[in-house]
Amino acid sequence: AKVALCACPDYNPDNVASAVDRAVTLCGGMERFVRPGQRVLLKPNMLSAAPLERRVTTDPAVVRAVGKLVLKAGGRIIIGDSPAIDKVSRISRVNGIKEVAVELGADLIEFCRPTLVKTPRGSIYHALELEETVLNADVVINLPKLKTHCMMLLTMGVKNLFGAVVGPRKSQWHMHAGTDRIMFADLLLDICRTLKPALTILDGVWGMQGRGPNNGTPCHLGFLAASRDPLAMDLAIAPLLGVHPASFPLYNAAVRRGLARSDGSGTQMVGDDPSQIFPKDFQLPVLESVMPMPGFLSGLIRRHLTSRPVQDPDLCRDCGKCAAVCPPESLRFVAAHRAVIDHLTCIRCYCCQEVCPADAIHFKTGALVGIVERLRAVMPY
Missing domain, CATH: 3.30.70.20 (Alpha-Beta Plaits)
Structure with a gap:
């Protein structure tokens, strides 16, 4: 799998547009993923109605830049999520995504229609209830925010797709998994393999460290990443943040199931030099x-x-x-x-x-x- 890493110093619209375009080009170009007339679901992280400077949600500048590439390729845009806190309508007003949706002519929705779907062969769970809009989209583009997570250590590409689980069903899955982080990671992997996002673009311009995903500290990282494979992207980015693989539940679950190699081989990093981007003192949650x-x-x-x-x-x-x-x-x-x-x-x-x-x-x-x-x-x- 190829993971594109592109430096982006801030959320200046021109800088973000340039970095997004370069990252997507390194993955084959938006035309590789979107054909004219297709319904394209953009799935940002919209956890809560927090001010942008807290870096809780995907920045609207990233959503705008990706959306413009989708429109250029002829796609029709839907933006949606099922937040843990607040409503999409309020969150999108606070963080600016509503304004972006209007600018792009996109439908902005809150996921509310769970639909039972069979999972791919080799899954732990044979069927899952996921949002109908996501399942019916011709193309899913995953737009996570890089943050720490007090249960799963990090939330990036794979974890962001948990937003396709509608409302109270999130709590039911937490009840099922309890303290077993590997079990929860297995669920996340099954959701990811079922939804099969065509492209994942990670907002790492500003991330969150410490007690994430809602109460951590903003951290300037200065990059965007893109890949066709969200799992490969997550496992490539985590060590660059100082994460030991054995402490990352997603890594342990993926290796055990044969979805990733324990030595990290099979993933090609392209674009900018990670050593010139990533901080040496990124703070992981202490749990x-x-x-x-x-x-x-x-x-x-x-x-x-x-x-x-x-x-x-x-x-x-x-x-x-x-x-x-x-x-x-x-x-x-x-x-x-x-x-x-x-x-x-x-x-x-x-x-x-x-x-x-x-x-x-x-x-x-x-x-x-x-x-x-x-x-x-x-x-x-």
């Missing part, structure tokens, strides 16, 4: 104790050993989003700005932290973590 536990530990013990969410009442805005998104309904408010979390039923999916607009959900390290860390070093799991 050591959410790593998989030895198999002999019971579910109850495993929950006591994993990092658990705690609320800071002083930061809470009383919006209630954390309680609304909690899959097992373990979090509830007992007074203004004060929530209680039942850590016996909490599944450690960290959705509450992900959706909190005030960064009022933090993590407390589980007991006996040191013992478990030593067990990990000597025992398979």
Whole structure:
């Protein structure tokens, strides 16, 4: 697989257009992916209605540049997502994507029509409920934002397609996976293989480090990346951010299933020199104790050993989003700005932290973590 890496210093429209055009050209040109009259679904990351300077969502300059190439190739554009927080209508007003949609003459939609679809041969899950609009599009172009993720370490091309899972079904999948990050990675891989995006273009001009994907720190990275293969792109970019492959759930799941090679071979990086772009001090989320536990530990013990969410009442805005998104309904408010979390039923999916607009959900390290860390070093799991 080919992964194109192109330097882009900022979101100046001309700079973004030039970098997008170069990256897509290195992948074969937009005409290779889009034919006249085709319906083209652009899938940006629209997690929440956060100001652009927080770098939570795909920048509208990237959506505009890609959309113009699609129009030039004769495609008809749809822009859509199923956000974890807020509505597409509000998010798109705040981050400028609504204005871009009007400029491009694109339909802007919120995914709300789940449709059961069979997955490809070799999938872990034999069928999935995914958004009908995405399934019916002639071409899917995936437009992720490079961010850290407190459960999956990073969110890029493959993780962005989880947005094709509609609304409350996201919570159902978190309930199913619980603390098993490899199981969740398997789901993400099956979604990606089912949707088969024709092209993935990663917004890495500004990314997010630390406690992503919603409450991390903006980080200037200065690049765009493009590939026909979102998995190959993710696995090529992760080491450049200082990620050890064994700590990346997506890598572990993909190698185990034969979807990627453990030595990273088979991927060709083209374009600009990564050593001239990537920072040396990118901050990954520190959540050591959410790593998989030895198999002999019971579910109850495993929950006591994993990092658990705690609320800071002083930061809470009383919006209630954390309680609304909690899959097992373990979090509830007992007074203004004060929530209680039942850590016996909490599944450690960290959705509450992900959706909190005030960064009022933090993590407390589980007991006996040191013992478990030593067990990990000597025992398979």
